[in-house]
Amino acid sequence: xxxxxxxxxxxxxxxxxxxxxxxxxxxxxxxxxxxxxxxxxxxxxxxxxxxxxxxxxxxxxxxxxxxxxxxxxxxxxxxxxxxxxxxxxxxxxxxxxxxxxxxxxxxxxxxxxxxxxxxxxxxxxxxxxxxxxxxxxxxxxxxxxxxxxxxxxxxxxxxxxxxxxxxxxxxxxxxxxxxxxxxxxxxxxxxxxxxxxxxxxxxxxxxxxxxxxxxxxxxxxxxxxxxxxxxxxxxxxxxxxxxxxxxxxxxxxxxxxxxxxxxxxxxxxxxxxxxxxxxxxxxxxxxxxxxxxxxxxxxxxxxxxxxxxxxxxxx
Amino acid sequence: xxxxxxxxxxxxxxxxxxxxxxxxxxxxxxxxxxxxxxxxxxxxxxxxxxxxxxxxxxxxxxxxxxxxxxxxxxxxxxxxxxxxxxxxxxxxxxxxxxxxxxxxxxxxxxxxxxxxxxxxxxxxxxxxxxxxxxxxxxxxxxxxxxxxxxxxxxxxxxxxxxxxxxxxxxxxxxxxxxxxxxxxxxxxxxxxxxxxxxxxxxxxxxxxxxxxxxxxx
Numbered sequence: 435x436x437x438x439x440x441x442x443x444x445x446x447x448x449x450x451x452x453x454x455x456x457x458x459x460x461x462x463x464x465x466x467x468x469x470x471x472x473x474x475x476x477x478x479x480x481x482x483x484x485x486x487x488x489x490x491x492x493x494x495x496x497x498x499x500x501x502x503x504x505x506x507x508x509x510x511x512x513x514x515x516x517x518x519x520x521x522x523x524x525x526x527x528x529x530x531x532x533x534x535x536x537x538x539x540x541x542x543x544x545x546x547x548x549x550x551x552x553x554x555x556x557x558x559x560x561x562x563x564x565x566x567x568x569x570x571x572x573x574x575x576x577x578x579x580x581x582x583x584x585x586x587x588x589x590x591x592x593x594x595x596x597x598x599x600x601x602x603x604x605x606x607x608x609x610x611x612x613x614x615x616x617x618x619x620x621x622x623x624x625x626x627x628x629x630x631x632x633x634x635x636x637x638x639x640x641x642x643x644x645x646x647x648x649x650x651x652x653x654x655x656x657x658x659x660x661x662x663x664x665x666x667x668x669x670x671x672x673x674x675x676x677x678x679x680x681x682x683x684x685x686x687x688x689x690x691x692x693x694x695x696x697x698x699x700x701x702x703x704x705x706x707x708x709x710x711x712x713x714x715x716x717x718x719x720x721x722x723x724x725x726x727x728x729x730x731x732x733x734x735x736x737x738x739x740x741x742x743x744x745x746x747x748x749x
Numbered sequence: 750x751x752x753x754x755x756x757x758x759x760x761x762x763x764x765x766x767x768x769x770x771x772x773x774x775x776x777x778x779x780x781x782x783x784x785x786x787x788x789x790x791x792x793x794x795x796x797x798x799x800x801x802x803x804x805x806x807x808x809x810x811x812x813x814x815x816x817x818x819x820x821x822x823x824x825x826x827x828x829x830x831x832x833x834x835x836x837x838x839x840x841x842x843x844x845x846x847x848x849x850x851x852x853x854x855x856x857x858x859x860x861x862x863x864x865x866x867x868x869x870x871x872x873x874x875x876x877x878x879x880x881x882x883x884x885x886x887x888x889x890x891x892x893x894x895x896x897x898x899x900x901x902x903x904x905x906x907x908x909x910x911x912x913x914x915x916x917x918x919x920x921x922x923x924x925x926x927x928x929x930x931x932x933x934x935x936x937x938x939x940x941x942x943x944x945x946x947x948x949x950x951x952x953x954x955x956x957x958x959x960x961x962x963x964x965x966x
Contacts, residue, residue, distance in 0.1 A: 490765055
């Protein structure tokens, strides 16, 4: 059986990706969510990435173009209501891209717009921004990709384009993506420590069972795992993405308050739970791991607490 | 016949346990507990609907665990208020629990179940729904649910509460006279708000329609 070697691999690679605290102290800590892009430049870096502040919502123009921008914003902030056919769970884009996609260090839209088209190792080809959005629906929303010329993709693209108005293209801006560069766990992430962090700092909103909290059939706090969460193909299932997002932004309104270790531990705890299957599933878990998740940042296909992750994936 | 009577006699104390609590809660609401706790209805209304003019909050239909924790925290000082603290201290733990259950089970008072007519300030709506992330301020509804209808035992409803009550609580979080919020979330958020923002956001929630009974979480 393949369970044991995979479990060992998981442990080893996790250990391998961490540095002893004495040898390599964390180079760049993510800034708390409150900071605006322009305040986050690192003095040690020779060339700081340029800062950018998106236009205010009040500056959305009147007329048909403004209407399309507002429609994109509506889809972004309440995706199940406005893009129902393409969403397989109850999540909205703004669950992971805070402040309606405007917040620095929360993968803001203005930080993504100018770096597409982009070659992506995930699918081995150059992706347009629209194709990148399709990936969000397929994986993070556990749904299906809207056609590139659909009103959903066009509205979201229009919203992102408007928000990046005036930003340089082809340049990584300060605050783009999640702040994971140089963000390493002092010790290898640990499930039991993560469970304790979760109970103390996360369960209040996301529930002791990780299923979020709903009112009138709608998520107020999103599920973090299980059948109504993102699937095994989503970027947030990777430990470095999750740890950086959590460190910078969680608990909501208290970004930057968790220790680096706590952020990594609780990211591992979240991502060591079962979630919907990777839609690229290649027939068995080991083959799918080898093909798509061959990285220490993915727990897919590894065994945690005696369970082979990905093997009991909710549909 | 005798067997039935015997059975009833056996069951009676079990049934009485639950009804006793309800009866005693209803009695405290109307008359006080005779040991220093005033009748609740004097301020919170006969139907638990609160009083808008004086800023006494609605209790009817709120989450029982939330209500009980507030009473407990008034008693232990984590939430301060010159009227409520002596009353909560004069209640036994059982009486506080019974009152929380009593109010939680009350229907939404009819006169509150309608949209308010006032047009609230745009600034209040912006803060309530979008927040201000340049200050790490989420929109209030991100935790208190769309429309401010509340979520579970930790995020109480704000919709339809008296504006004066919401304002006084935001000031209490600011000043630290109320500090029974999990993870200090409200103390942190409230400290960012200006007096004008507190007034605007309280006005917006006070003007939100209350959902019909049964659709509250």
